[in-house]
Amino acid sequence: xxxxxxxxxxxxxxxxxxxxxxxxxxxxxxxxxxxxxxxxxxxxxxxxxxxxxxxxxxxxxxxxxxxxxxxxxxxxxxxxxxxxxxxxxxxxxxxxxxxxxxxxxxxxxxxxxxxxxxxxxxxxxxxxxxxxxxxxxxxxxxxxxxxxxxxxxxxxxxxxxxxxxxxxxxxxxxxxxxxxxxxxxxxxxxx
Numbered sequence: 007x008x009x010x011x012x013x014x015x016x017x018x019x020x021x022x023x024x025x026x027x028x029x030x031x032x033x034x035x036x037x038x039x040x041x042x043x044x045x046x047x048x049x050x051x052x053x054x055x056x057x058x059x060x061x062x063x064x065x066x067x068x069x070x071x072x073x074x075x076x077x078x079x080x081x082x083x084x085x086x087x088x089x090x091x092x093x094x095x096x097x098x099x100x101x102x103x104x105x106x107x108x109x110x111x112x113x114x115x116x117x118x119x120x121x122x123x124x125x126x127x128x129x130x131x132x133x134x135x136x137x138x139x140x141x142x143x144x145x146x147x148x149x150x151x152x153x154x155x156x157x158x159x160x161x162x163x164x165x166x167x168x169x170x171x172x173x174x175x176x177x178x179x180x181x182x183x184x185x186x187x188x189x190x191x192x193x194x195x196x197x
Contacts, residue, residue: 009049013042013056016068016076050097055117057092057104065090067104069117079122082115083108093181098137098154105130112181114140114152125152125161132178143178 013031017024022033022040029044038060046057054070067079081090081104093112094105102117103125114126125140132143138155149164151174164174 009047009054012054012070013047013068016070046092046095048095048097048102053097053100053102055095055097055102057095057106059090059092065092067095067117069102077120079117081106081108082113082124084110094135096135101154103135103140103154105133114142116154126150130181133181134176134178136176139176141174141176141178149174149178 010026010031014024014026017031017033022035024031024033026032031042033040040058040060042056042058046059048055052072056068058066058068060066065081067081069077069079071077083090091107092104093107094103096103100118103114104117105112105114107113111127112130113124116123116125126142129144130142131145132141134141138153140152140154142150142152144150147166147169149169150161151164152161
């Protein structure tokens with residue numbers, strides 16, 4: 007698992023003394039402990055990204071580009087002191103999609119070509135993600151369809167009334183089921 011070594015080396019270069027055990031990289035600083043969990047790493051070929059959780063509310067998404075440069079992005083939040091619930095990170099071609107929550111809402115964010123796009127903010131009750139589309143249902147039975155494969159980002163809304171006339175072609179799962187990952191390799195694509 008070369009990606010673990012790359013992440014450790016990056017942290018060593020930042021001056022952290024890291025410990026790698028039980029599927030987690032951990033380190034301590036004056037203000038608390040920090041970690042990177044195995045399921046919060048996305049690999050696709052030479053693309054690498056990870057979520058770095060820091061106890062004091064300073065969490066980061068780090069993206070290593072093919073030239074070796076590592077970019078850091080701090081998740082958007084109106085309540086960073088509350089902390090984050092990180093749910094999902096995966097590459098779709100050159101797009102990195104992450105899903106995380108804070109005190110009052112969930113966020114779906116896309117990174118592509120140094121551009122960060124917030125695809126969704128709000129409450130998520132059900133969800134489905136394919137290679138081309140993300141379906142998000144809130145608690146008011148409104149579904150947002152986010153098309154990842156179009157050249158220009160398209161997001162459209164299906165209301166409860168629309169669902170009666172035009173049912174969607176996928177089964178949405180409760181977000182709690184969707185975010186549970188039993189296979190630690192779910193987002194690791196080495197091809």
